[in-house]
Amino acid sequence: MNLHEFQGKEILNSYGVNIQRGYVATTPDEAVAAAEKLQAETGTGWWVVKAQVHAGGRGKGGGVKLAKSLDEVRERAAQIIGMDLVTPQTSAAGKRVHQVLIAEDVYYPGPSETNEIYMSVLLNRQKGCNMIMYSTEGGMDIEEVAEKTPHLIFTEDIDPKTGLLPFQARRIAFNLGMEGAAFKEMVKFVTSLYNAYDGIDASLFEINPVLKTSDDKVLAVDAKVSLDDNGLFRHKDYAAMRDIREEDPTEVEAGDAGLNFVKLDGNVGCMVNGAGLAMATMDIIKMAGGNPANFLDVGGTADAKRVETGFRIIMQDENVKAILVNIFGGIVRCDRVAQGVVDAYKNIGSINIPIIVRLQGTNAEEAKKIIDESGLKVHSAIQLKEAAQLVKDLVK
Amino acid sequence: MSVLVNKDSKVIVQGFTGKEGSFHASQMIAYGTNVVGGVTPGKGGQSHLERPVFNTVSDAVKETGADVSIIFVPPAFAADSIMEAADAGIKVIVCITEGIPVKDMVTVKEYITDKDCTLIGPNCPGVMTAGEAKVGIMPGFIFNPGPVGIVSKSGTLTYEAVDQVTKVGLGQTTAIGIGGDPIIGTSMKDAIQLLMADEDTKGIIMIGEIGGNMEAEAAQWIKAHGTKPVVGFIAGETAPKGRTMGHAGAIVGGADDTAQAKKAIMRDCGIHVVDSPADIGTKIAELLK
Numbered sequence: 001m002n003l004h005e006f007q008g009k010e011i012l013n014s015y016g017v018n019i020q021r022g023y024v025a026t027t028p029d030e031a032v033a034a035a036e037k038l039q040a041e042t043g044t045g046w047w048v049v050k051a052q053v054h055a056g057g058r059g060k061g062g063g064v065k066l067a068k069s070l071d072e073v074r075e076r077a078a079q080i081i082g083m084d085l086v087t088p089q090t091s092a093a094g095k096r097v098h099q100v101l102i103a104e105d106v107y108y109p110g111p112s113e114t115n116e117i118y119m120s121v122l123l124n125r126q127k128g129c130n131m132i133m134y135s136t137e138g139g140m141d142i143e144e145v146a147e148k149t150p151h152l153i154f155t156e157d158i159d160p161k162t163g164l165l166p167f168q169a170r171r172i173a174f175n176l177g178m179e180g181a182a183f184k185e186m187v188k189f190v191t192s193l194y195n196a197y198d199g200i201d202a203s204l205f206e207i208n209p210v211l212k213t214s215d216d217k218v219l220a221v222d223a224k225v226s227l228d229d230n231g232l233f234r235h236k237d238y239a240a241m242r243d244i245r246e247e248d249p250t251e252v253e254a255g256d257a258g259l260n261f262v263k264l265d266g267n268v269g270c271m272v273n274g275a276g277l278a279m280a281t282m283d284i285i286k287m288a289g290g291n292p293a294n295f296l297d298v299g300g301t302a303d304a305k306r307v308e309t310g311f312r313i314i315m316q317d318e319n320v321k322a323i324l325v326n327i328f329g330g331i332v333r334c335d336r337v338a339q340g341v342v343d344a345y346k347n348i349g350s351i352n353i354p355i356i357v358r359l360q361g362t363n364a365e366e367a368k369k370i371i372d373e374s375g376l377k378v379h380s381a382i383q384l385k386e387a388a389q390l391v392k393d394l395v396k
Numbered sequence: 397m398s399v400l401v402n403k404d405s406k407v408i409v410q411g412f413t414g415k416e417g418s419f420h421a422s423q424m425i426a427y428g429t430n431v432v433g434g435v436t437p438g439k440g441g442q443s444h445l446e447r448p449v450f451n452t453v454s455d456a457v458k459e460t461g462a463d464v465s466i467i468f469v470p471p472a473f474a475a476d477s478i479m480e481a482a483d484a485g486i487k488v489i490v491c492i493t494e495g496i497p498v499k500d501m502v503t504v505k506e507y508i509t510d511k512d513c514t515l516i517g518p519n520c521p522g523v524m525t526a527g528e529a530k531v532g533i534m535p536g537f538i539f540n541p542g543p544v545g546i547v548s549k550s551g552t553l554t555y556e557a558v559d560q561v562t563k564v565g566l567g568q569t570t571a572i573g574i575g576g577d578p579i580i581g582t583s584m585k586d587a588i589q590l591l592m593a594d595e596d597t598k599g600i601i602m603i604g605e606i607g608g609n610m611e612a613e614a615a616q617w618i619k620a621h622g623t624k625p626v627v628g629f630i631a632g633e634t635a636p637k638g639r640t641m642g643h644a645g646a647i648v649g650g651a652d653d654t655a656q657a658k659k660a661i662m663r664d665c666g667i668h669v670v671d672s673p674a675d676i677g678t679k680i681a682e683l684l685k
Contacts, residue, residue: 123498125578125608125645128505160506201499231497233472260642264634275576275642276550276605279631280673283655286634287672295635297642328552328559330535331423360559361535384556384674 001227004052006101007241008225015196018189018219022103031077032070034102046105049076053095054246057087098245106221110214117176118142121197121205124157132156136176138209164194185218200238201231250313257309259298266291268395269314269323273298281326288391293320308344322354322394324387329361338367342374354394358387398525398570399590400488401464405529408456409434410477411468413444420533421445427530432460453484466531467491474518475500482511490531491518501579515581521551521573532573542567543598544680545591547584549576549605553631557601560677569597576643584614592623599625599684601676604658606632607646611658619665625683628667629676630655
């Protein structure tokens with residue numbers, strides 16, 4: 001589950017991580033009130049108005065703006081709230097901005113130069129442990145840094161037995177070129193950041209940039225925080241932070257029905273039992289000359305109700321020209337699934353696009369018979385090859 | 397011969413009396429698997445499916461001599477169950493449970509490093525030795541004893557491969573579903589090493605998917621040490637970057653874990669990669685002719 005910047009920062013701060021402070025606003029009036037409050041608390045004279053959407057590259061799309069007066073705060077907030085923000089990570093239609101974070105200015109002049117750093121915490125899948133990845137090249141797209149200057153990216157693996165050790169935190173601070181007060185601040189920053197990661201069942205922290213200020217403080221200017229969905233049962237308070245406005249409505253509907261659905265932009269829908277077979281079915285559609293319109297895993301049971309919900313969800317997409325149902329009946333009997341498909345088809349009433357049903361496994365022959373004798377406009381297949389050929393014929 | 401489980405394996409079921417555990421245990425028994433009992437804390441002393449129920453895994457091991465365990469415990473408690481089995485001296489631990497938090501699996505992985513056990517899964521369909529033992533949820537009737545070993549991250553895609561192998565007139569030694577989570581006990585390389593060393597296995601099918609680098613690691617090992625033909629398939633060529641596709645571990649992060657990149661490495665390492673999953677059976681038949 002992804003969180004907004006302001007939610008992520010709030011959690012980090014509760015673990016003692018220094019952050020760029022701010023308040024959320026949903027209207028220009030609230031933005032001004034937030035700015036005044038922030039001024040009273042921090043003395044900041046400038047503010048940053050930041051769109052709160054689940055997408056990176058917000059600055060590039062005009063979703064992050066500096067305001068040098070309260071009038072400018074109002075103006076910028078009015079511009080950003082309600083806009084459809086397009087960034088390199090969103091679709092061409094962009095994401096609607098419902099709220100902004102009014103944040104303090106942390107790039108003020110002072111005795112030393114400011115310094116932007118990149119830091120993330122994530123799972124090292126290969127080694128089965130967490131790791132901290134960091135770079136002196138903060139504020140940039142880290143994938144670009146990895147490509148052009150890979151020697152400027154460092155990693156620190158964390159032993160699950162001990163957690164982050166003090167010498168590791170020191171090594172990170174040294175490698176980042178920190179000295180004096182900033183060195184101590186960085187050690188504290190890294191340590192509390194890792195404690196937060198470990199404490200909240202996170203799956204990714206990406207802090208870009210971490211800023212060393214001109215007066216040697218170290219703080220998180222941005223925060224991308226993702227939580228492990230499987231760990232949410234331990235964190236009901238964080239689970240409540242979910243913002244479904246950021247998610248695709250059909251994916252939310254599918255999730256509520258217990259279906260695993262990811263919307264894609266092709267023309268052939270598919271419904272499959274099992275994630276691996278579902279991905280393989282998408283690949284088959286592509287090889288047959290079509291493009292998959294979705295990923296949909298109906299799970300092991302694939303009964304009439306789930307099949308019907310699946311059909312309804314897939315057909316919300318007007319680009320879908322055909323649907324391929326691919327079920328391998330192991331524990332679940334194919335004739336039951338076939339009856340489910342027939343019932344679902346009848347319940348929905350009018351389905352104007354061709355449907356191909358491939359049922360293999362227990363009672364596959366009986367299942368094919370049920371489909372063929374139903375009188376419905378459904379093509380049936382048993383072998384995967386036959387199903388692929390049917391897709392090819394239909395998308396021509 | 398076969399790997400991991402066979403007709404002599406003494407199997408216990410953790411989460412024996414629950415709905416999933418009961419259903420699949422009875423299927424395993426019907427297949428002829430030597431299920432010697434089960435564990436459900438608090439129900440020790442009872443009998444279930446005509447087999448004894450124990451409070452702890454160590455009690456079960458003491459009384460039955462069990463050496464294999466299969467786990468159907470809910471995700472919040474499954475990591476603890478794996479570690480209990482490892483502590484009790486179980487040699488092969490198969491965890492079916494889907495949805496275990498990554499943090500818990502990091503702990504498990506660390507805990508079992510110095511234990512004499514092999515963990516399969518979690519989030520997997522289990523291990524099945526054709527005609528001998530079913531320690532998992534795979535449909536038994538599609539199997540037929542024969543010369544092909546199968547390793548896969550996915551459930552239904554494993555069934556697809558098993559079924560195709562049977563339909564082309566061959567059969568299987570052992571099918572190992574290693575699971576689709578980011579952290580699993582037995583890697584693709586580990587599983588392939590087992591099958592390479594098994595004298596009855598003449599050819600291997602490896603089925604991977606997007607995310608992680610297990611397929612590449614296995615491919616490099618095969619290039620250096622492989623002695624048998626390997627057919628490979630990678631699911632997810634059409635998966636978008638950055639989205640989790642059903643399995644928690646199936647997510648394209650960078651350029652190296654796409655289906656295309658994995659297939660290229662596998663081909664370089666001499667693996668016979670098929671682009672369509674419909675060709676898995678015919679390909680292995682062609683190679684074993």
